[in-house]
Amino acid sequence: MANLTLIQAVNDGLRTVMKADDSVVVFGEDVGPKGGVFLATEGLTADFGESRCFDTPLSEDGIIGTAVGMAMNGLRPVAEIQFQDFIFPAFDQIVSEAAKLRYRSGGQYTAPMVIRTPYGGGIRGGLYHSQSGEAYFAHTAGLKVVIPSTPHDAKGLLIASIQDPDPVLFMEPKALYRAVKGEVPEGEYTVDLSTLRTVRQGGDVTIYCYGAMVPVVERAAAQAAEQRGIECLVVDLRTLMPLDEEGVLEAAKQTGRVVVVHEAPRFCGYGAEISALIAEHCIEYMEAPVRRVTGFDTPFPNTLEHHYLPDDRRVLDAIEAVYDF
Amino acid sequence: MANLTLIQAVNDGLRTVMKADDSVVVFGEDVGPKGGVFLATEGLTADFGESRCFDTPLSEDGIIGTAVGMAMNGLRPVAEIQFQDFIFPAFDQIVSEAAKLRYRSGGQYTAPMVIRTPYGGGIRGGLYHSQSGEAYFAHTAGLKVVIPSTPHDAKGLLIASIQDPDPVLFMEPKALYRAVKGEVPEGEYTVDLSTLRTVRQGGDVTIYCYGAMVPVVERAAAQAAEQRGIECLVVDLRTLMPLDEEGVLEAAKQTGRVVVVHEAPRFCGYGAEISALIAEHCIEYMEAPVRRVTGFDTPFPNTLEHHYLPDDRRVLDAIEAVYDF
Amino acid sequence: MTDMLTVLAPDGATKKGFEADLPDAELLHCYRTMLLVRSFDEICLKLQRAGRIGFSIPNLGIEATQVGAASALRESDWIFPSYRDFGMALYHGIPAVEMMHNMFGNAEDSAKGRQMPVHFSFVEPIHFYSISSPIGTHLPHAVGAAHASKLRGEDTVHLVSFGDGGTSSLGFHSGMNFAAVWKSPVVFLCQNNGYAISCPSDHQTASDGYAVKAEAYGMPHATVDGNDLFAVRQAVLEAAERARRGEGPTLIEAVTFRMGGHSTSDDPTKYVPAELVEEWKQKDPVDRFRRFLERKGLLTPEQDEAMRADTLAEIDRAAKAAEATAAPGLETIFSDVFAEVPNHIRKQGEFLFDLSQRRGEADAGDGEFPL
């Protein structure tokens, strides 16, 4: 066990699979000698050689497009998109190609690949270095979407994603890269790609969250317990697609009061699906409206991002609202 | 008044604004001499000249990117994307640029433009000529999303969209292009961009739908009335963003039983937002779970598309399920 | 246009000094493949007009490009085709009936009826990559697959085929650029057939032809007469050899002409000048190659007649067999989204299976949803 930050855990995860499997290659913009703008790939070129970790031209379309080609021909590509905000030039390659290749070829060609990308706010990045696009990808059949919130999960989910036979979008909460630290087992281990993680037990209010919102929710839950004696069941979804729907519904039924938290804009955001599942499958258990605490339906601002991002106060407000309903 | 098909109404709408306003230009792949693959732009080059309606190279990125430039400099571009499935190469230009230009420039630069694109299934188009991507765009702050279901609305909403100061994605249900006919006023008129249309009154079950699903729902509602005496309130959303939320909630409260219908995959689809709004704002009025009748969470098949697409039978099943709950 | 390589004259004569590097049987196989393509076209057109298939893509006029290019590849090489490359598949022995299964989208279709017609996908006897509709996306795929071959030290060549319109796509830009930087073993084959649906070349690009676009990427290029099987073959062979030697990619522009509409849904008379069609008729690639074979004493008019009847019959049999094959089962809607069917999709499948049974639909099959 080592005590690592989330970004160190990502680096460790990459090293672990690269050592075990020659077919794993890591590439993207500035991932080579520079080690990536967040240093997720630090030292990989030095340690594994330029053929295993290399820089690409400035084209996300090319990065993902060539990754699909490598994947279908025996490699296990791990492509980095420098910021999730810059994934959109590759949207066609992801949505039309990686996601649909197995289906359209009747399984003759497949794209076992991972797209790693830092997402989310909290670094004063404004419109284009802060976005959370999970809803776009979770809506796209054929893609898996994974978001860790702890160093342990970051490594275990990353290894599972690289070994997975399908394309996985691995979104890393950049606000947590260095903000969280935790015990990370050495060597290879995986975290299952369709089970949620119960962060905190409680019988009064269920809160769903993922990524950088997990610590925010944890703080709010602690305050709710302290200030009001409200006990929250906090669920870290981890794998947004495929979602552990049974687990989600089970958690909702346990309290009958639900809050869903994410950074992305609310309208047609991922939280809407959670609400919809509840409205569809356990509305009769609900004691209160389902509240969403999310980013606003605007682009991401810069100076005022602390007002834009859900914080513990906003989550606490929602907890109280559904509890007091 | 003329009795027109939906595609004729689109053509009529384009002609009407082009006549009234010199700054309106129409362009895209094959929209010139060929008149578009569905003939939406038939005769426009002949009647208005090549500078008003013209073909572009095969690049959706270029089409939307140049449209943004034209829009900020005084033109009113109406760009066609040949099939909505081919909009993804332009996703970055739409999501990062058109949608965010006003915001990021503090209103100094704006992109009043329309992207017309046929969407949806029913023409045996398989994975890449059948998709319904409304959720991607409705989730993107800064874009309006409009989907007509009648010739009258097609023309009125199109004119309103072209005159609107913001970028509008105008999705045309290609399955209805020639399948529906209706009275269309001559000359200029507009349909407001944020009001739903009540298609059928009823006090038992509320059904939300749009585009090509409207006639399907109408048939199912008629059957429900005939076979079971169930009276459905059928709502055509028309403008998916901004949504007439008051109208939506009002309609839900009227019956307490809700069905949402769309062609796109269910997971994180537009229907989830409708469910979520209801779970948030009028869960206490609900007498039954909110049912979604949608495409499956798979890519779009070809031979079996009639099984993939919601039909009246599936809608009827859902009506009965929420009614009998 | 810059120098265009031509070997075979319209009258079937070959350039001085040219010696076909193919054995006679191979020459006849090339010719027969072109006839197969014509037959395939003809029968698909009829099927489409009769409403028995939904759509097809005419290949008339471009057979020599397809077959010439295919003839330069080994079976261990990969082909990343466009939807208009019937001849590449047929040349390498993909059975016509397999292709017809796709035209009908039936249960035997390797794409399980999920794709439109002409969206073939094969892994045997050659990798004939799964065609997708979005234009240009397969160029980076070829580069990535080639990069994998190269990393493993194989001498596999990856040929990727696309149209004049395809050069405007994003995939062209990123694919060409990455391949040149990585020195990937790729042959980029641009089939300049004059139009992208209705868009003529002067609306597609301001460059003089398409081969010159390679200059932007520091990539070698060649322009060849696309109606001359030998010229195409030679250029692809040379490019493939360069690639095998580790010297990187080449862009080849084959100048040809789409004699039919873009697809069976298209009416080209709206935008293609009739004179142009007339002009290109004179350059028919199949006639040209036939005259060559006749000159060489490899084919008599009678043998030609027989071969034509034979290929037509072969395709006809394939079509009949495919038409007689059942539609795919309902489970094909839900499988292959992921390697394993996740719960939410399984439930949707069960729902549909149950619904279809309640409706008494035969294609639901018996018993449980099988996935």
Next chain:
Amino acid sequence: MTDMLTVLAPDGATKKGFEADLPDAELLHCYRTMLLVRSFDEICLKLQRAGRIGFSIPNLGIEATQVGAASALRESDWIFPSYRDFGMALYHGIPAVEMMHNMFGNAEDSAKGRQMPVHFSFVEPIHFYSISSPIGTHLPHAVGAAHASKLRGEDTVHLVSFGDGGTSSLGFHSGMNFAAVWKSPVVFLCQNNGYAISCPSDHQTASDGYAVKAEAYGMPHATVDGNDLFAVRQAVLEAAERARRGEGPTLIEAVTFRMGGHSTSDDPTKYVPAELVEEWKQKDPVDRFRRFLERKGLLTPEQDEAMRADTLAEIDRAAKAAEATAAPGLETIFSDVFAEVPNHIRKQGEFLFDLSQRRGEADAGDGEFPL
């Protein structure tokens, strides 16, 4: 590299026969603008190191490209800048304090504090287009805006500036192609400063330089010494004149070197060889132009000193004024998404306004949510 236009030697001498076409006051304005850029850089670096702004982009070494290009434009022309084009804005009289408002993202920032620093946006005194972070997206915008100018019969020129890395972007491919086909009045200015963050040119492209990429689009091109203000000016002037005459776009590659890191977050010593930096120090564009002015008798060392102090003071004042300006109001989160605030956004604004008031936060303002 193919012929590169140079006019000004490192010692300040100009090529035989060259006659600067700018009046003395203009020459001094060019020089002063370059000093302003350096001062802006210096002060931003300090502010960033002190944690008072979040981020900046060094311009050291590329001032001549920016100012030379800007000097070739009229105020009615449009500039579509990259984030590294401080000099173009300053040359055309955009007040430094306006730019500083953006660096601090304050209430006076024309982007209302929504963008990161260095993402300027102005419409006066010249159209200095709103910078966005995604690389290359603004190329098609310039083409579209130029097309609008052309349709109206104006002689406006649209200059779009981007880096060597930007040539790999999608917007480069579609922007160049559309402009060439449409003969749009656009000047494409590629600032080849050696790196795209850490990616050197040989990992970016296999072509010999970037100008040659214009060949793919049938577009004229030129390569100029980017550290030579006159060379850049001349090339842009010529391209602009072509554009005004209706003869279409030009690609200009200005060969220069980014002497600093990519941004204040970057450590270039990790990937830039020290020798290379040394080599380019000798070609410093500001020193070069200073020597020219000295030779011409337009500037003494004392005047230079004074001008440097003056520009530094000007930027310092600007920074202080900007820092003293309040943050934007909460309503700026919700306005400008659409021309009118729709109901759902208004409600979210009211919610936040109410929450902030309950929290006793000053920036909420008084009373009702104002939108």
